[in-house]
Each structure stands twice: as C-alpha cells, then as structure tokens.
Amino acid sequence: MLHSLELQRALAAALSSDPVLRAHSIPIFDGPPVEARPPYLTIGNDVVASRRWQGGEGYEHRFSVSLWDNREGLASAKALLAEAERVVLALPPRVQGLRLIGLRLLRASARRTQRGWALGQLEFRVLSVKEN
Numbered sequence: 001m002l003h004s005l006e007l008q009r010a011l012a013a014a015l016s017s018d019p020v021l022r023a024h025s026i027p028i029f030d031g032p033p034v035e036a037r038p039p040y041l042t043i044g045n046d047v048v049a050s051r052r053w054q055g056g057e058g059y060e061h062r063f064s065v066s067l068w069d070n071r072e073g074l075a076s077a078k079a080l081l082a083e084a085e086r087v088v089l090a091l092p093p094r095v096q097g098l099r100l101i102g103l104r105l106l107r108a109s110a111r112r113t114q115r116g117w118a119l120g121q122l123e124f125r126v127l128s129v130k131e132n
Contacts, residue, residue: 003059003098003128004048010095011043011065011088018087024080032068038117039069039077041084051127058129062106067120074110077118081108085122094131101127 008030015021016028027040045064050057065084069077085105093100103126110120 001048003130004046004061004063006096006098007061007063007100007126007128008043008046010091010098011063014087014091015041015043015065015084018083020083021080021087024083026067026080032066036068037070039067039071039080041080042066042068045123056129058101058127061124061126061128063124063126065122065124067118069118069120070116071118074112074118074120077110077120081110081120081122088122088124097131098128099131101129 012028027036029036029040029042031044032042043065047062049060051060065088067077067081067084069080089103089105091100091103103124105122106125107123110118113119
C-alpha cells in the first residue's frame with residue numbers, strides 16, 4: 001500500500017495547489033468528513049493490484065476523486081469535476097519516487113443524492129513503478 005499512499009499524497013498536493021480549485025475554495029479530504037460543508041473534493045476508493053513482469057514490479061491503481069456540492073443544478077458540479085480531471089491527468093510522470101504509466105480517466109458521473117446534493121465522481125487508472 002506504500003505506492004497507494006504516495007500516489008494519494010501526490011493527488012492531494014496537486015488538487016490543493018491548483019489555482020482554479022483554490023479560487024473556488026474547494027477543500028480536499030481523504031474521505032467524506034463528518035461535518036464538512038459542500039462543495040468539497042474527496043480522494044478515495046483506491047483499489048491496488050500487483051503487476052509483476054520478468055525483471056520488474058509495479059502496481060495498477062484504480063482510484064476515484066469525488067465532488068460533493070450543494071448548489072442548484074449539476075452544471076457547476078460538472079465544471080468543478082472538469083477542473084479536477086484536468087489536474088489529475090496533468091500529474092507529472094514521476095511523483096514521490098514513482099513512475100506513473102498510462103494515467104487515464106475510466107469513467108465520470110454526476111447525479112443528485114437523496115439529500116439533494118450533487119455527487120460527481122471521476123474514476124482513474126494508472127500503473128506505478130518504484131523508481132530506484
């Protein structure tokens with residue numbers, strides 16, 4: 001899980017330092033906080049699988065970034081999700097001693113929850129290899 005933790009740290013740093021997201025005052029959390037007020041982003045739902053090959057070892061990560069928003073409509077949530085997607089896909093190929101290979105968006109969704117909030121989710125896939 002060390003690769004997962006390093007990737008999560010890089011994601012949190014990139015999202016929290018992005019000027020567009022900062023201009024919207026969007027906090028970033030490790031999971032849905034108990035008393036946070038929307039809008040906010042969470043990093044979570046990370047599944048990691050070992051990917052070994054002759055002479056090497058790496059990991060496949062499938063992770064999500066979610067947006068919780070209590071404003072009317074889905075348009076503002078989709079705009080913020082687009083910014084978060086841009087930030088994640090722009091991660092440098094080397095972060096925290098890992099080489100990232102093939103980072104891509106798998107799926108995106110936006111819907112209303114029973115509370116009336118917008119929940120937007122971005123799901124990504126990337127392979128990581130530890131740099132020596």
